[in-house]
Structures are given as C-alpha cells and as structure tokens.
Amino acid sequence: MKALSVRRSVPRFGAARVVSSISQRSATRVGPLTFGEIEEPTQPGPGWERIDTSLSGICGSDLALAEGRASAYFEDWVSFPFVPGHEIVGTRGDGQRVVIEPVLGHSARGAVPPSPEAAPGDGDDYRHLVTGPLEPGIQTGFCNSTGGGWAPWFWAHESQIHAIPDSLSDEAAVLVEPLAGGVHAAFSVRDALRRGDLLNRGPVVIGVLGAGTMGLATVAALRAHVPEADVIVGARYPHQFAIARALGAVEVVRSTDLAAAIRRRTGAHVIGRHLSSGAHCLVDAVGSSESISASVSMTRPRGRVVLLGMPADVSLDLTPLWHRETELRGCYTYGTETLDDGSTARTFDLAIELAQTTGAERLVSATYPLERHVDALAHAAEAGRRGAVKIAFDLRRGN
Amino acid sequence: MPRPGFVLDVDRSTPPMLFWHGERFSLERLPADRSRVIYPAEPLPGLIDPDAAIRQALLQPLDMEPLPSLLHAGMRLTICFDDASLSLPKMRRPDSRQRIIETVLDMAAEAGVDDVHIIAALGLHRRMHDYELRHVLGDRIFDAFHPSGALYQHDAEDHANLVVLGETDHGEVLEINRRVAESDLVVYANVNQVAMDGGWKSLVTGVASYRCLSHHHNPESLQNTRSLMDRHHSALHHSIWRMGAVLRDNGPKVFQIESTINNDAFPSPFNFLSKREWEWTGRDRATFLATSKALDRTPRRLARRIFHSIEAPYAMTSVQAGFTETVHERTLEHVHAQHIVPVEGQTDILTMGIPFISPYNPESIMNPILVMCMGLGYLFNMYRGRPLVREGGVVIMTHPTTKEFHPVHHPSYIDFFDEVLADTTDPAEMSQRWERKYAEDEWYRHLYRTGNAYHGVHPFYAWYWGAHGQQWAGRVIIVGGDPATVRRLGFTPASTMDDAFELASEVVGRSPTITHLHVPSVLVADVH
Numbered sequence: 029m030k031a032l033s034v035r036r037s038v039p040r041f042g043a044a045r046v047v048s049s050i051s052q053r054s055a056t057r058v059g060p061l062t063f064g065e066i067e068e069p070t071q072p073g074p075g076w077e078r079i080d081t082s083l084s085g086i087c088g089s090d091l092a093l094a095e096g097r098a099s100a101y102f103e104d105w106v107s108f109p110f111v112p113g114h115e116i117v118g119t120r121g122d123g124q125r126v127v128i129e130p131v132l133g134h135s136a137r138g139a140v141p142p143s144p145e146a147a148p149g150d151g152d153d154y155r156h157l158v159t160g161p162l163e164p165g166i167q168t169g170f171c172n173s174t175g176g177g178w179a180p181w182f183w184a185h186e187s188q189i190h191a192i193p194d195s196l197s198d199e200a201a202v203l204v205e206p207l208a209g210g211v212h213a214a215f216s217v218r219d220a221l222r223r224g225d226l227l228n229r230g231p232v233v234i235g236v237l238g239a240g241t242m243g244l245a246t247v248a249a250l251r252a253h254v255p256e257a258d259v260i261v262g263a264r265y266p267h268q269f270a271i272a273r274a275l276g277a278v279e280v281v282r283s284t285d286l287a288a289a290i291r292r293r294t295g296a297h298v299i300g301r302h303l304s305s306g307a308h309c310l311v312d313a314v315g316s317s318e319s320i321s322a323s324v325s326m327t328r329p330r331g332r333v334v335l336l337g338m339p340a341d342v343s344l345d346l347t348p349l350w351h352r353e354t355e356l357r358g359c360y361t362y363g364t365e366t367l368d369d370g371s372t373a374r375t376f377d378l379a380i381e382l383a384q385t386t387g388a389e390r391l392v393s394a395t396y397p398l399e400r401h402v403d404a405l406a407h408a409a410e411a412g413r414r415g416a417v418k419i420a421f422d423l424r425r426g427n
Numbered sequence: 428m429p430r431p432g433f434v435l436d437v438d439r440s441t442p443p444m445l446f447w448h449g450e451r452f453s454l455e456r457l458p459a460d461r462s463r464v465i466y467p468a469e470p471l472p473g474l475i476d477p478d479a480a481i482r483q484a485l486l487q488p489l490d491m492e493p494l495p496s497l498l499h500a501g502m503r504l505t506i507c508f509d510d511a512s513l514s515l516p517k518m519r520r521p522d523s524r525q526r527i528i529e530t531v532l533d534m535a536a537e538a539g540v541d542d543v544h545i546i547a548a549l550g551l552h553r554r555m556h557d558y559e560l561r562h563v564l565g566d567r568i569f570d571a572f573h574p575s576g577a578l579y580q581h582d583a584e585d586h587a588n589l590v591v592l593g594e595t596d597h598g599e600v601l602e603i604n605r606r607v608a609e610s611d612l613v614v615y616a617n618v619n620q621v622a623m624d625g626g627w628k629s630l631v632t633g634v635a636s637y638r639c640l641s642h643h644h645n646p647e648s649l650q651n652t653r654s655l656m657d658r659h660h661s662a663l664h665h666s667i668w669r670m671g672a673v674l675r676d677n678g679p680k681v682f683q684i685e686s687t688i689n690n691d692a693f694p695s696p697f698n699f700l701s702k703r704e705w706e707w708t709g710r711d712r713a714t715f716l717a718t719s720k721a722l723d724r725t726p727r728r729l730a731r732r733i734f735h736s737i738e739a740p741y742a743m744t745s746v747q748a749g750f751t752e753t754v755h756e757r758t759l760e761h762v763h764a765q766h767i768v769p770v771e772g773q774t775d776i777l778t779m780g781i782p783f784i785s786p787y788n789p790e791s792i793m794n795p796i797l798v799m800c801m802g803l804g805y806l807f808n809m810y811r812g813r814p815l816v817r818e819g820g821v822v823i824m825t826h827p828t829t830k831e832f833h834p835v836h837h838p839s840y841i842d843f844f845d846e847v848l849a850d851t852t853d854p855a856e857m858s859q860r861w862e863r864k865y866a867e868d869e870w871y872r873h874l875y876r877t878g879n880a881y882h883g884v885h886p887f888y889a890w891y892w893g894a895h896g897q898q899w900a901g902r903v904i905i906v907g908g909d910p911a912t913v914r915r916l917g918f919t920p921a922s923t924m925d926d927a928f929e930l931a932s933e934v935v936g937r938s939p940t941i942t943h944l945h946v947p948s949v950l951v952a953d954v955h
Contacts, residue, residue, distance in 0.1 A: 279846075281845065285845060288841065288842060288845065289845070289846070291842075291870065292842050292846055292868075295868055295869055295870065296870065297869065297870040297873060298838075298870060304870075
C-alpha cells in the first residue's frame with residue numbers, strides 16, 4: 029500500500045533540521061518522511077485488528093519528526109521505518125467506527141498490566157515499550173510493527189480500540205486523542221488543587237500558555253473537569269482568541285500579556301520578571317525554553333506547571349524553580365484519572381464525552397489526501413498564522 | 428503690547444494649520460469658508476521683579492495678616508507645593524515655586540521657625556524623581572531639606588498619617604495628610620497654568636486620600652463639570668469647595684500663594700509653534716521644515732526625550748497670597764486675562780492636535796488613555812459657557828496613539844487598557860465594575876508608595892476627565908493613530924484629515940462648520 033513513512037536517516041534528519049528554519053515545505057521534501065509503497069505490516073498476534081483509517085491528524089510531535097527536531101531521547105523508543113499518525117479515527121472490518129488510544133501498553137505487548145483495569149498509558153515501568161513481540165515504539169505511529177494512521181490501514185490492539193457513537197462525526201473524533209491530552213492535563217491540575225486543598229478556598233486561577241490544538245483542548249477540559257477555576261489563556265492569533273473564549277476561558281490575552289493578566293486576577297506583585305505569586309497552576313502547551321521559564325514565573329510558589337507541549341532541548345535557569353519550589357510536571361498522553369469521589373475513569377472515555385459536548389469538529393480546519401502531504405505539513409506548521417487549528421489527512425473512500 | 432487671542436475665519440488664502448501629532452507635527456489645510464481657527468493670546472508681559480512681587484504679596488496678603496505675623500518660633504510650619512504636573516512643559520529655572528518657597532523660608536527663618544516640612548502635594552500622581560524636586564525647588568531647598576527628610580512627598584496610602592477633618596453637608600469626607608492637618612500654619616505654593624487649578628483644589632486634592640478624592644473624581648461629577656476651566660459650573664469644583672469649607676472651619680490655618688504664568692511655552696527654536704501660520708517668516712518656515720523632517724526621522728523615544736527636555740521660558744505674570752478663596756478669585760482674573768478668547772457660537776467639528784505632553788506624563792509617555800484625557804478632558808474643556816463643538820458633533824484629534832506605556836510611571840494604565848477598556852469604555856460602568864479593584868490592588872499601591880507610579884486608580888480618573896467630552900461628542904476620530912488602539916478607546920481611526928472629515932460627514936453632514944483649537948499655548952474659549 030502507499031503510505032507515508034519515516035526512515036532512519038541521519039543525513040535526512042539533519043537536512044530537514046537545517047532547511048526547516050527556511051521552509052517547512054522544503055524540510056518535508058528533504059527530510060525523513062517519504063510517500064510511497066511500503067511493506068504491509070503483518071498481524072502482530074491475537075487481539076490485533078485491522079483498522080481502516082478515516083482521518084488522521086497531524087500533531088506537533090509529527091511535525092517535529094518531519095522537521096528533524098525530535099528529541100534524540102526517542103531514538104531508543106521507536107522502531108524504523110514506521111508510519112506516523114497517532115490521532116486516528118477509523119473503521120473496523122465490521123464497519124464500526126472507532127478511535128485509537130495509540131499508547132502501546134502492557135496488554136498490547138503481552139506484558140502484565142499494573143492492574144486489571146489499567147489503561148495503556150498507566151504504569152511506572154516502561155520496559156514493555158521496547159520488549160516483547162512488537163518492535164520498540166511508544167505509540168501506534170512510532171512503531172514498525174503496527175503501522176500508523178498516515179496509511180490506508182494499520183493494526184490496532186483491542187486494548188487501544190474505542191468505539192464511538194454515530195453522533196460523533198469523524199472530524200470531532202479525530203480530536204479525541206488531543207482532547208485526551210487536554211483532559212489528562214486538566215486532571216493533573218485538579219490533582220494539584222486537591223492536594224493543596226485549594227478547590228474551595230476562593231477563586232482558583234489557571235493559566236494556559238499557548239492556544240494551538242493542545243492549549244485549546246486543555247481549555248475545554250479544564251472547563252469540564254475543573255469548573256471552579258478561572259482559566260486565562262495566552263494566545264497568539266485572532267482565531268485562537270475566539271475559540272478559547274468559546275471553549276470557556278474567562279480571559280484570553282496575547283501570550284506576552286499572560287503574566288499581566290494573571291497578576292491582575294491574583295493581585296500579585298511583579299518582582300523583576302517574575303510574579304510574587306501567580307496562577308495556582310499553569311499549563312504550558314508550547315514547550316519551549318521561553319514558555320517553560322515564563323510558566324514558572326507566572327505560577328505561584330509551590331504551584332504546579334504542567335508541561336503539556338512536547339519540549340526538546342531547552343535551556344532554563346532553574347533558580348526560580350528551586351526558589352519557588354515549583355513543581356514542573358510532565359504531561360504525556362493519558363491513562364486512568366481519579367475523580368473527586370475516588371472512582372476512576374479512562375482518560376480516553378472522558379475525551380470522547382468531551383468531544384461530543386464541546387463541538388470539537390470546529391477545531392479541524394482542513395484535510396488533505398496523503399499525496400499532498402507536503403502541503404498538509406506546511407499548513408500544519410503554519411496553522412496559527414493561517415487561521416487554522418488542526419490539519420488532518422483524509423483517507424476516507426473517495427479522498 | 429501682546430495681541431489678544433482671536434478667531435480666524437479660514438479662506439482660500441489661509442495657509443495650512445499646524446497640528447501637533449504627538450512628538451511630531453503636521454500641516455493640515457482646513458476647508459475654506461466654513462472653518463475657523465482659535466488662536467491663543469500672545470504671552471502677557473512677565474513681572475519685572477518676581478521676587479519683589481512675591482515678597483510684597485506675602486507682606487500685603489488678601490484677607491489675611493501678613494505672613495511674618497503668622498510665623499513664630501516653636502510653631503509647626505508646613506509648606507506644600509504643586510507637583511511635576513505643573514507646569515507644562517517644565518519651567519526654566521528658577522521655578523516660581525522655588526522663588527515663593529525660598530521667600531517663605533527666609534521669613535520663617537527670621538521668625539525663628541525651625542519645625543518646617545515641605546511636602547509635594549501630588550495627590551494620587553506619581554512621586555517626583557529627585558531631579559524633578561531639585562528642578563522645581565532649587566538646589567538650596569533640596570539640599571537643605573531633602574537629606575533630613577523634611578522635604579518629602581504626600582502619600583495618600585499612608586493611612587496612619589491621614590486624618591479625617593470632617594464631612595460636608597453632602598456627606599463628603601475630608602481626609603488629608605496628618606502633618607498638614609496638625610500644622611499651625613500651612614503655606615501652599617502654587618503655579619497656576621490653567622483656571623482648573625488652585626483655590627481649595629490645591630490642598631483638598633493634593634494632600635488627600637483616595638477615599639476623599641473619590642467624592643469628586645467620579646463619572647457623575649465629571650460629566651456634570653461644564654467645564655473644568657469654569658469652577659462656577661463645575662460639579663468637581665463645587666465638591667472641592669465644599670470640602671474647602673470643612674478645611675477652613677476644622678483644619679489648620681492656610682496661607683495660599685498663587686502665581687500665574689504667561690503663554691510663553693516654548694524656547695526660541697520652537698518659535699513657529701506659537702506664531703500664527705500666515706505670519707511665519709522664511710526663517711520660521713525653514714525651522715519648521717527642518718524640525719519636522721528631523722522629527723520624522725528621529726526614533727520616537729529620542730524625540731520624546733528631546734521634547735521632555737524642553738524648558739519653557741514662562742514668565743510670572745502675577746502673584747497673590749492670603750485667604751484661599753480671595754486669592755484664587757484674583758488668580759483667575761490673571762489667568763483669564765491670558766487665556767480667554769471670545770468665540771461666537773458652536774461648531775459641528777472641533778479639531779485639535781494632541782501634543783507630546785499632558786499633566787500626567789511629564790518625563791514620560793503619552794499613552795492612549797492620556798490621549799483621550801488630553802483631548803476630551805483638557806482640550807475639550809477649554810471653554811466657558813458652552814463647549815466649542817455642538818452636542819452630537821465630532822471631535823477630531825491628531826496623534827499617533829500607539830499602545831505604548833511607561834512601565835514605571837503607568838503600570839495600572841497598562842492593565843486598564845488591556846482589561847478595563849476591553850470590557851467597557853463607559854465611565855459609569857467601569858467605575859462600578861473595576862475601579863475598586865484597581866484602587867485597592869496591593870501591587871499598584873506598593874509602586875505608588877515606593878516607586879514613581881501613578882496610583883492604581885489614576886487611569887480611571889484620567890478616563891473620567893474626558894467623560895463630559897465623551898458624552899457630548901457624537902463621534903471622536905483620531906487621525907494617524909494606530910487603528911486597533913484607537914478602536915479600543917471607542918474612537919474611530921482615520922488615516923488623513925480628509926478621511927476624518929469624510930467619516931465625520933456621516934454624523935454632521937457634508938458641509939459642517941469646523942473649528943480648530945490652535946495649541947500650543949493655552950486658551951479658553953468664551954463661547955456665546
């Protein structure tokens with residue numbers, strides 16, 4: 029079948045990295061991503077089903093790969109060549125529409141889960157990601173054995189498959205995966221607030237820095253799961269302002285003005301480049317040196333910064349983190365969330381609910397066939413500037 | 428003999444008119460046969476010997492005993508003076524306040540008074556920088572009083588040092604500086620540049636608290652202040668005068684010294700600014716062209732520094748001392764002699780160039796809120812009788828109006844622009860929804876008390892200052908302003924004056940009458 033795939037090629041990664049600063053299109057052309065016939069993956073084993081791709085989104089981590097900017101950390105956690113694409117809505121052989129929870133967890137790899145009800149992302153030992161019957165790979169879309177969403181079909185384990193209702197459009201469903209990331213971030217925030225006993229002690233202020241797909245998903249998730257909080261968003265482009273407000277942000281300002289907005293709302297002082305206090309929690313949906321530094325400076329001492337945007341090499345002065353005893357918490361994908369009553373829920377199930385209630389399809393700005401991947405990736409890389417949020421590949425019949 | 432102010436009817440031979448455009452200028456041609464230009468009077472002659480005049484005023488005061496007879500050893504003497512908001516531009520040294528206070532101090536020394544405090548009556552304005560204090564008061568006073576802490580600035584948030592002196596029959600609480608309240612004698616040294624200032628306003632606003640000021644610095648008062656330059660028709664001044672009566676009856680003895688200055692605002696390189704355009708000589712035209720072209724090429728920050736370094740050659744035209752109310756009436760006569768220009772009837776469109784400076788940005792940036800305050804607050808209010816523009820008419824200003832703020836002087840202005848103006852431009856609504864939050868913000872309070880920031884509530888007051896003009900005008904257009912910033916103010920942006928007239932025609936028709944308020948130099952139109 030014809031698909032997009034990524035091959036291990038140091039020269040191509042290097043070329044893409046150099047060229048990406050000039051032209052995203054050129055970076056895609058010279059980079060490690062290629063479109064053409066690939067060897068079809070074989071069924072990894074029992075419990076695996078073929079899923080025909082309907083829509084598959086382009087994520088920031090995909091762009092980082094195409095542009096050769098991905099962290100070297102992942103080299104040992106992926107297997108080449110692989111078909112990217114982990115934001116996927118597709119169909120089973122029986123026509124059932126499904127979304128894929130892409131993490132290749134214990135069950136998918138034949139390992140013993142940390143608990144019988146564990147979600148693929150749960151657990152405190154990642155050895156299963158590189159062992160067992162599958163080639164290494166943290167997720168579908170990064171594993172040679174399974175294929176990925178940027179192909180007409182791929183293999184998914186039953187533990188990854190979530191049926192979706194007919195009322196949920198493909199366009200909304202393709203947002204379930206990023207929404208799940210936002211839900212996970214929201215529960216990380218809620219966990220910090222619960223732990224600090226802050227939920228019933230006056231106004232809670234949460235900052236969200238960045239209003240791309242992940243930032244907006246977080247805003248929607250915070251509105252749903254931390255309704256007590258005043259969510260203030262730092263955005264960059266006009267359409268992001270409008271969508272963030274529509275999703276429930278009480279205030280949307282330019283990213284550079286987020287500290288001022290948080291200061292106003294919390295009554296903090298400004299000491300040099302830092303707030304004396306700040307937001308109770310801040311979700312950094314950008315993941316750059318600047319955004320992480322800014323997030324720490326805007327979060328009150330002993331508050332939590334949730335690092336949702338995937339960082340690579342960053343340079344930070346950690347003195348503020350040390351002095352303010354800020355908790356810098358990574359937020360990777362999803363798993364099982366603990367609700368206020370002690371019960372648990374799968375993040376992905378909560379995200380499916382959220383996709384239904386939040387009008388997620390409005391975030392899909394354009395779709396492309398695989399053949400136009402250069403245009404698609406360029407559009408995704410310039411999404412903000414071009415008034416877009418999510419760009420996806422459309423592999424439905426006739427596209 | 429200086430020529431009085433007058434009204435020029437524009438015809439086809441009238442040259443283009445000079446407009447301020449922030450730190451730059453523009454020349455705009457006004458439509459012939461339906462435009463007029465109001466020019467201020469030429470500068471009145473200054474006093475030949477200001478120091479002698481001051482001494483005489485202190486020895487022969489109005490409705491009070493001579494100052495020396497009020498001074499005695501062992502007394503508590505407090506001298507208050509106007510802050511850096513006066514004069515504009517700053518006066519060439521020696522400043523009138525220096526002359527006055529030095530004379531007062533000489534008399535106090537002769538009487539053996541040694542408990543003397545000198546207080547900058549800055550109200551909720553920013554604290555003056557030391558170099559500004561030195562400029563206003565002179566080296567002798569600064570060096571003698573500042574190191575010992577006897578020269579300092581009023582702190583409206585130092586609640587331990589505020590005292591309630593009483594309440595007016597309107598329920599207005601007079602709360603002022605404790606040192607002032609508990610002095611045996613308070614001497615106030617004023618520089619009166621416009622009719623709005625002086626009188627009871629000097630002390631009742633200059634050394635008061637937010638609680639006290641909020642009784643008259645509010646949308647209702649300012650919307651009913653018709654105008655700021657006519658205290659007898661000003662709700663703001665009525666309230667202040669009521670408080671003045673409380674101060675008179677319950678407070679310390681006040682010896683008010685008011686001085687007036689002429690219209691000579693710019694030194695010789697800028698002569699063309701105060702000349703009438705058709706009287707420009709070849710040299711004036713060349714200077715204007717050279718200045719204008721140079722400014723067009725000068726980074727705004729540098730241009731700002733150049734303008735704020737200007738020292739005005741103002742001359743003192745009068746000085747009077749004694750009982751506040753009597754003194755102020757005499758002051759107003761002198762102020763009006765310089766400023767009043769009789770004008771027949773109102774106009775459909777009022778045009779004005781907004782300069783680089785207002786009372787709230789000495790040594791600082793004319794931010795968008797101050798553009799509104801200067802245009803609709805100060806310049807719109809330069810009238811007696813009726814506003815120059817008819818109700819529902821159009822006000823056209825020229826100013827770059829960029830979203831630029833001085834972070835040290837105007838921190839709460841930044842938030843006001845981003846937060847409050849994003850919510851509402853209505854003074855009453857913002858007063859209800861936002862004012863208290865800003866007034867009580869601990870950070871703003873901290874910066875006001877320890878830095879050089881205007882009080883947190885000050886952008887509200889600047890906005891309220893324009894409340895009457897905002898309510899009166901059918902549309903406000905800013906020519907050459909940043910469109911997004913202008914819209915945030917609730918105004919309409921225009922690229923050129925012709926575009927502005929076109930936009931105005933939607934409100935006032937296609938052949939409106941136009942009046943241009945020619946600034947600089949202060950004038951007050953006496954509109955019949």
